[in-house]
Amino acid sequence: MKKILITDDQLEVRELVEVTLRVDDYTIFQASSGEEAVRIAETEKPDLILMDVMMPGGIDGFEATRRIKSNPELKNCHIVILSAKGQQIDRERGRAAGADDYFVKPFSPLELITKVEEIMG
Amino acid sequence: MTGTDVRTKGGREILIVEDSKVQAATLKHLLEENGYTALTAGNASEAIDILCNEVFTLIISDINMPGMDGYEFCQKLKSDERYKDIPVILLTSLSDPTDIIRGLQSGADNFITKPYEDEYLLTRIEHLLINRQLRKFMKGGVALEIVFRGEKYSINSDRQQILDLLISVFETAIDKNEKLLKTQASQYEMIELMAEKNIALLETQEELQRLMENLAIEKQKLAEEKERINAIIRSTAEGIIVTDVDQQVIMMNRTAEEFLGLRFDEIANQCIDCVINEDSIKEKISFILNKMKSEYDFDFKINEGDKNLEKIIHGKTSLIVDRDDNRLGTVTIISDVTKERQVDIMKTEFLSTAAHELRTPLTSIQGFSEILLTRGDLSPEDKNKYLTYINKQAVKLALIVNDLLDVARIESGQGFVINKKICDMKKCIEEVIPHFTGISSIHKIRTAFTDKNILCLADSDKIGQILKNLVSNSIKYSPQGGEIHISAEIKGDFCQISVRDQGIGMTPEQIEKVFSKFYRADASDSAPEGTGLGMTIVKYLVEAHGGRVRIESEYGAWTEAAFTIPLHDVDKNNV
CATH class of the missing domain: 3.30.450.20 (PAS domain)
Incomplete structure (x- = not known):
């Protein structure tokens, strides 16, 4: 079973993503900070990470992405940024950090499923 | 000397006695040009020598000469039988009437005044030569004695000779007078002309003076103008x-x-x-x-x-x-433009933050509502839970929108309507606390009041808004949890309310900026959420009540936000 890591500081958003993805068979992990995301990524080696950007605690989503992508064991992990920051400059920063895709909040759960299935398919 | 006969024949031989060689030569040249022959002698004795050998029709002699002067020389000739018929013209400056007397005394036939005009001299010579012929026939006469200026003079000249002399003197005098008059007239003319010129000059001078004055004024004006422009330029910010x-x-x-x-x-x-x-x-x-x-x-x-x-x-x-x-x-x-650019940056950050703050609740609202609409497999519990999320986020969204509108109102200068009523600050604080229950399990809110009643004239809703802002900041910036201490006490004419946490604290620099619009203590992506408008609104609301707000903090340990609200009635509060 493929593994998906949901990273967001807000419980409700994590739950929303989880509920959205429940229709397919994925093992879902949750992280509430950048630091936690890096830790879980290293232990679980997920196939996909949905990454929020603005999170308290010193390591934001971009930094977490950079750290995960710099780990050779995790370089095939697909990272989708899921952020309320939607400006061009934010997308560029995401790309620079190594993210594979960028989704802007608020998002449509249906669109997210389609995207995830496309990636995992 | 030879050829004497030839010379006497014509009767036009003239002897010039003159010590100035230049004058002698000039006169000789003039006479010779006009058909006379002339010889010159440098002084009287030389002339007498020449006269011994030569015959002359006329002698022209200067008066002032070294040795024998013209008068003496003339007298000598006139008393000598050999020469007394030769007419003598004395060249005189006629500066003294005595000259005439002495001339007459010496028996001179005529005077020519120096300087003479060539034409006048020649006429005189001609006249004298003609008269000499006449005089030969009218000889005889007695010596005449005259007194002039107390002196007695004896004149031996004949009548014709005296007349000639006097006429010539008179002519000279007239001539001189005419010349004088002419000179005078021309002088008058000159004076008039000069006067005219002078007037014109004066006018020009006045005109110039005026021009100069105007120029000076213009110059002064220009200088002032220049100085003013310079001052403006110098002082421009x-x-x-x-x-x-x-x-x-x-x-x-x-x-x-x-x-x-x-x-x-x-x-x-x-x-x-x-x-x-x-x-x-x-x-x-x-x-x-x-x-x-x-x-x-x-x-x-x-x-x-x-x-x-x-x-x-x-x-x-x-x-x-x-x-x-x-x-x-x-x-x-x-x-x-440092400040402007900082504000620009803050505004951009604010827009991006505001957009983020609005999108976060919207994510839940849009996401869960779509799930509720599209998924049929949801349990009633799940449905209820998602509806609660939606509701909670909608309320949060409304609060953010309210904050934004509040700031927009402050920005535009409209401000808030403050409905002041007598209210107890303790009550206001106690009403706020339930709002935070269930929000955080790691924070403990405690209150402390030193006075029984703290009555203020205030808008209790706005006091609640201030407190909610301060308490939520305390929770936000103390992620490790801890105690949030709310106290109220009377200080002078004010009630002071403090909210103190055990959070991450603030640097002095952060405190300085905390009340500026859009400022967030930590604007990075890993900062706690918030629009950065809360403290701006707090400051405005406190000041609208006539109070003040301040922040104290120890970085890494605690932060205390305190504000004051004027008491309603100082006496009653102390009962």
């Missing part, structure tokens, strides 16, 4: 740098000196390349002079790297052209 077409700095005001760290008098007329370090200014000026563009807007930094002195300067360079479109140089206006 914007920096001004002017160059000529060769890029030499020809003017710079005080502000520009300060911004660029230069002194104009040290760099005047030097090329901008040599004196201004700021590349962007040099570049724009040369672009403009090379006709690449006629105006440039640009920003540059000064004192870069020094946090306290770093400034963002905006420059605007444009071409200076005269009325005929000739390029005269460039003018660059520079101004400190």
Whole structure:
């Protein structure tokens, strides 16, 4: 079973993503900070990470992405940024950090499923 | 001497007795040109020698001569039988009437005054020669004695001779008088002319004087005008740098000196390349002079790297052209836009933050509502849970929108309507606490009141808004949890309410900026959420009540926000 890591500081958003993805068979992990995301990524080696950007605690989503992508064991992990920051400059920063895709909040759960299935398919 | 006969024949031989060789030669030349023969003698005795050998029709003699003078010489001739019939003309300046007496005494036949006109002299000579012929027949007469100026003179000359002499003197006198009159007339004319000229001159002078005065006034005005323009330029808050077409700095005001760290008098007329370090200014000026563009807007930094002195300067360079479109140089206006740029950055950050803050609740609302609408597999519990999320986030969204509207109202100067009523601050605080229950399990809110009643004239809703802002800040900035202590006490005429946490604290720099609009203590992506408007609203609301707000903090340990609200009635509060 493929593994998906949901990273967001807000419980409700994590739950929303989880509920959205429940229709397919994925093992879902949750992280509430950048630091936690890096830790879980290293232990679980997920196939996909949905990454929020603005999170308290010193390591934001971009930094977490950079750290995960710099780990050779995790370089095939697909990272989708899921952020309320939607400006061009934010997308560029995401790309620079190594993210594979960028989704802007608020998002449509249906669109997210389609995207995830496309990636995992 | 030979040829005497030939000379006497014509009767036109003249002897000139004159000590001045130049005058003798001149006179000789004049006479010879007019058909006379003339001999010259340098003095009387030489003349007497010549007379021994030669026969003359006429003698012209000067008066003032070394040795024997003209009078003596004449007298000598007249008393000598051999020569007494030769007419003698004395050349005199006639400066003294005695000259005439002495002339008569000496038996002179005529006077010619010096200086003489050639024509007059020749006429006189001619006249004398004719009269001499007449006189030969009218000889005889007695010596005449006259007294002149107390002196007695004896005159032996005959009547004709005296008449000749007197007439000649009279003629001379008339002539002189005429000349004098003429001279006088011409002098009068001259004087008149001069007077006219003088008047004209005076008028011109006056005109000049007026012109000079006007010029001086104009000059003064110009100087004043120039000084005024200079003062304006000097005192302008914007920096001004002017160059000529060769890029030499020809003017710079005080502000520009300060911004660029230069002194104009040290760099005047030097090329901008040599004196201004700021590349962007040099570049724009040369672009403009090379006709690449006629105006440039640009920003540059000064004192870069020094946090306290770093400034963002905006420059605007444009071409200076005269009325005929000739390029005269460039003018660059520079101004400190540090604050504006900071506000710009804050506004941009605010927009992005505000968008983020609005999107976060919207994510839940849009996501869960779509799930509820599209998924049929949800349990009633799940449905209820998602509806609760949606509701909670909608409320949060409304609060954010309210914050934004509040700030917009403060910004536009409209402000809030404060409905002041007597209310107990303790009650206000107690009403706020339930709002935070269930929000955090790691924070504990405690209250402490020193007085029984703390009655203030205040808008309890607004006091609640202030407290909610402060408490939520305390929760937000103490992620490790801890105690949040709310206290209220009477201090003078005010009630002071403090909210203190055990959070991450603030640096002095952060405290300084905390009340500026859009400021967030931590604007990074890993910062706690918030629009950065809360403290702006708090400050406005407290001040609208007549109170003050302050922040104290120890970085890494605690933060205390305190505000004051004026008491309703000092006496009653103390009962």
